[in-house]
Amino acid sequence: MSDVVKSVSGKVASWLVDRVLKILFSYVDPSVISMYIENGWSIVDAIQMALNEDDGYIMSVSPDGYGDVAVRIRRALIWAVDAVMGIVEAIVRKYGADVLDKYMSADYVLNYLKSNRPELYDVITSYGDKGVEWLAKQLKELKLFFLGKAIWDPGRKKTIYLE
Numbered sequence: 001m002s003d004v005v006k007s008v009s010g011k012v013a014s015w016l017v018d019r020v021l022k023i024l025f026s027y028v029d030p031s032v033i034s035m036y037i038e039n040g041w042s043i044v045d046a047i048q049m050a051l052n053e054d055d056g057y058i059m060s061v062s063p064d065g066y067g068d069v070a071v072r073i074r075r076a077l078i079w080a081v082d083a084v085m086g087i088v089e090a091i092v093r094k095y096g097a098d099v100l101d102k103y104m105s106a107d108y109v110l111n112y113l114k115s116n117r118p119e120l121y122d123v124i125t126s127y128g129d130k131g132v133e134w135l136a137k138q139l140k141e142l143k144l145f146f147l148g149k150a151i152w153d154p155g156r157k158k159t160i161y162l163e
Contacts, residue, residue, distance in 0.1 A: 018112065020084050020087050020088060020091075021109065021112050021116075022116070025113065025116075025117050025120060028117075028120060029069075030119045030120055030122075030123045032066075033120055033123045033124065034123055035063065036134070037123075037124070037127050037130065037131050037134045040134065042137075042138065042141060042159065043138045043141070043142065044138070044141040044142060044144075044145045044150055044159050045158060045159050047077060047081060047145065048145075048150065048152040048159045049061075049152075049157065050070075050073065050074035050077045050078070051077065051078065051081060051152070052152045052154060053154075053157075055071045055074065058070050058071055058074050059071060061157075084146075085146070088100075088146040092146075092147070097147055100143050100146065100147075101143075104139045104140075104142060104143045105136075105139065106132055106135050106136040106139060109135060109139060110124070110125070110132070110135070141159070141161065144161050144162070144163065145159075149161060149162040149163065150162075
């Protein structure tokens with residue numbers, strides 16, 4: 001592959017990943033990220049729950065004062081996840097699953113957040129290593145979700161990861 005084709009391919013992959021990150025992080029509030037970091041909660045569990053459980057269940061397990069917000073996010077997530085999955089599928093088909101390793105890294109996402117969502121960057125980095133480690137774990141789980149290796153267990157209300 002020529003250097004020009006590699007350069008253009010890299011820019012297209014980067015642009016596609018930026019779209020994925022924009023969609024993923026456009027619904028995230030800094031106070032919600034704080035709750036997730038403090039409690040060690042999983043973003044993929046929240047996505048899976050939103051996709052697989054009804055509004056009543058979402059309301060019942062939401063922290064006090066967040067039930068209505070959680071239901072609105074659930075409804076928006078259904079559209080967003082569909083869009084993200086289409087983009088990720090195109091990236092993986094064109095560039096291979098390994099390309100996700102580069103873009104689904106804590107460093108890449110922190111740089112993205114610093115430029116595009118500085119309020120989220122500030123929250124994550126305010127927790128120091130704990131915040132960065134939480135983000136790295138979320139990105140690993142999201143990659144498995146994108147690759148179809150994160151299955152919702154309705155009985156346990158938890159995501160099962162196939163590695």
